[in-house]
Amino acid sequence: MIDRLVATGIDTALACRVLRVSRSGYYAWKSRPISERSRVDAELTGTIVRIHQDSRTSYGARRVHAELRLGLQIRCGKKRVARLMRLVGIAGISHRRKRGKPRPLLAPHEDLVRRKFVADAPNKLWVTDITEHPTKTGKVYCAAVVDVFSRRVVGWAIADHIRAELVVDALDMARWRRKPEPGTVVHSDRGSQYTSWVFGHRLRQAGLLGSMGRVASSVDNGLMESFWSTMQRELLDQRVWQSRDELGQAIFEWIEAWYNPRRRHSGIGDVSPLEFEDTHHAALAA
Numbered sequence: 001m002i003d004r005l006v007a008t009g010i011d012t013a014l015a016c017r018v019l020r021v022s023r024s025g026y027y028a029w030k031s032r033p034i035s036e037r038s039r040v041d042a043e044l045t046g047t048i049v050r051i052h053q054d055s056r057t058s059y060g061a062r063r064v065h066a067e068l069r070l071g072l073q074i075r076c077g078k079k080r081v082a083r084l085m086r087l088v089g090i091a092g093i094s095h096r097r098k099r100g101k102p103r104p105l106l107a108p109h110e111d112l113v114r115r116k117f118v119a120d121a122p123n124k125l126w127v128t129d130i131t132e133h134p135t136k137t138g139k140v141y142c143a144a145v146v147d148v149f150s151r152r153v154v155g156w157a158i159a160d161h162i163r164a165e166l167v168v169d170a171l172d173m174a175r176w177r178r179k180p181e182p183g184t185v186v187h188s189d190r191g192s193q194y195t196s197w198v199f200g201h202r203l204r205q206a207g208l209l210g211s212m213g214r215v216a217s218s219v220d221n222g223l224m225e226s227f228w229s230t231m232q233r234e235l236l237d238q239r240v241w242q243s244r245d246e247l248g249q250a251i252f253e254w255i256e257a258w259y260n261p262r263r264r265h266s267g268i269g270d271v272s273p274l275e276f277e278d279t280h281h282a283a284l285a286a
Contacts, residue, residue, distance in 0.1 A: 004091060004191035007041075019055045023214075031052055034131065040082060044068075044074070044080075044081075044084060045084045045087070046075060047068065047072070047074065048064055048068070048081060048084055048085060048088075048090075049054075049088060049090065049202075051064050051068070052064060052090050054119065055067075055263075056234065056258065057090070057092075057093065058092060058093045058263075059091075059092050059233040060085075060091060060092025061078060061081045061082035061085055061092070061265075062078065062266070063075075063092065063264050063266075063270070064081055064085065064091075064092075065081045066270035067076045067264065068081065068266050070264075070270055070271065078139055079266050080193070083266070085249065086172075089224035090129045092231045093234055093238075094101065105185065107243060109200075109209075109210035109211050109212045110211070110212070111187075111211055111212060111220065112185050112187070112211035112214055113125065113127075113185065113187045113211050113218060113220075115220060116222040116276070117148050117222065119147070119148040119149040120149070121149055121276060121280075122147055122149045122150060122178070123149075123178050123180040123181065123282070124148070124149060124184065124185070125147075125148040125149070125184070125185045125186050125187065125219060126145050126146065126147055126148065126154065126180075126184060126185065126186045126187070127145070127146050127148060127186075127187045127188070127223050127224045128143065128144065128146070128155075128167065128170065128171070128184060128186060128187070128188045128220055128224065129143070129144065129189060129191075129224040129225070129228065130142065130143045130147045130162065130166065130167065130191065130192070130193065131144075131228045131231070131232070132162070133236045133241070133247065134241075135241040135242065135246065135247050136170050136240070136241065136242050136243060136245055137242075137243045138160060138244055139160070139244075139245050140158060140160065140241075140247045140248060140251070141159050141161065141162045141166055142156065142157070142158050142251055143156065143166045143167045143170035143193075144170060144224070144227065144255075145157040145170050145173070145174040145186070146223065146224060146227055147178070148223060148271075149280075150245065150268060150273045150274075150276045150278075150280070151223075151227075151257060151265050151267060151273045151276075152260055152273035152274065152277060152278045153176025153227075153255050153260055153273075154173075154174040154177055154178050155170045155171060155172070155175070155176075155177065156170050156173065156251075156254075156255060157169035157170040157173065158248045158251060159217075160244055163193070164192075164198050164199055165198075165277055166193060167188075167193040167199055167200055168198055171199070171202055171203075172202070173208055176247050179246070180206070181206075182206070182207025182208070182210065182257070183207065183209060184207075184208050185208075185209045185211050186203060186208050186209065186210055186211065187211040187212070187213070187221065188211070188212055188213075188221065189212065189213055189220070189221050190212050190213070194212065195212075195282060196211075230259075231244070231251075231254065231259075234254070235250060235251070235254045258273050259273070260272065260273050261273075261274045
């Protein structure tokens with residue numbers, strides 16, 4: 001079993017710790033049968049390591065356990081997963097967030113959400129916001145639109161500026177992808193981009209309802225704050241980005257190839273946004 005663990009990239013010393021044998025007795029141990037518990041632990045650890053690597057090292061014990069249980073139908077306890085992860089020295093990316101925001105202006109829309117980020121179907125409630133991150137060639141600004149029902153990113157845009165066109169582009173992508181019926185609520189903070197005439201005009205053109213939280217209150221747009229926090233710790237803070245183009249490509253790949261189709265989300269039963277929506281549509285069609 002040590003050989004199998006080493007083959008997955010685990011250091012020999014760590015593999016010995018998992019199987020509770022001394023490193024000096026490694027070769028002697030190879031010739032003796034190990035306990036059934038240790039054998040199963042070794043196999044499970046190899047699977048855990050692969051899941052952790054597939055998650056871009058972002059998954060902690062809770063999401064690794066969810067992937068084992070829901071994705072691979074492997075039954076084991078969450079504490080056991082956490083113990084094996086500690087033994088091989090792997091962990092999820094811890095929560096950390098630091099973002100600057102533009103100064104908010106007076107709101108042209110009332111708060112229709114009031115911190116109740118709940119929707120019973122797609123395209124009932126969207127939330128939107130902007131984040132920024134530095135590179136060696138300048139800052140990258142990203143606007144995103146998230147469907148509260150499934151937590152899916154339905155629209156996003158990247159630019160080297162923070163003008164109103166940035167949030168309009170993200171909204172236009174969401175409209176093109178989802179084709180929402182009139183009455184969809186679009187909730188934001190009071191940043192100048194969202195209080196601009198051009199953004200309000202886009203909402204009115206599509207029959208969408210604008211909604212805004214209070215000044216300087218991040219909890220009034222808490223779901224978007226949570227999304228940015230996830231992207232910050234799992235992608236943005238993982239390295240020093242050499243250029244705007246490099247970071248822009250990474251954001252595209254993270255959203256479209258990882259977050260929407262694959263990343264398990266605790267708020268929707270530990271499935272990905274796309275899987276959650278597919279299940280919803282299948283239930284309606286049944």
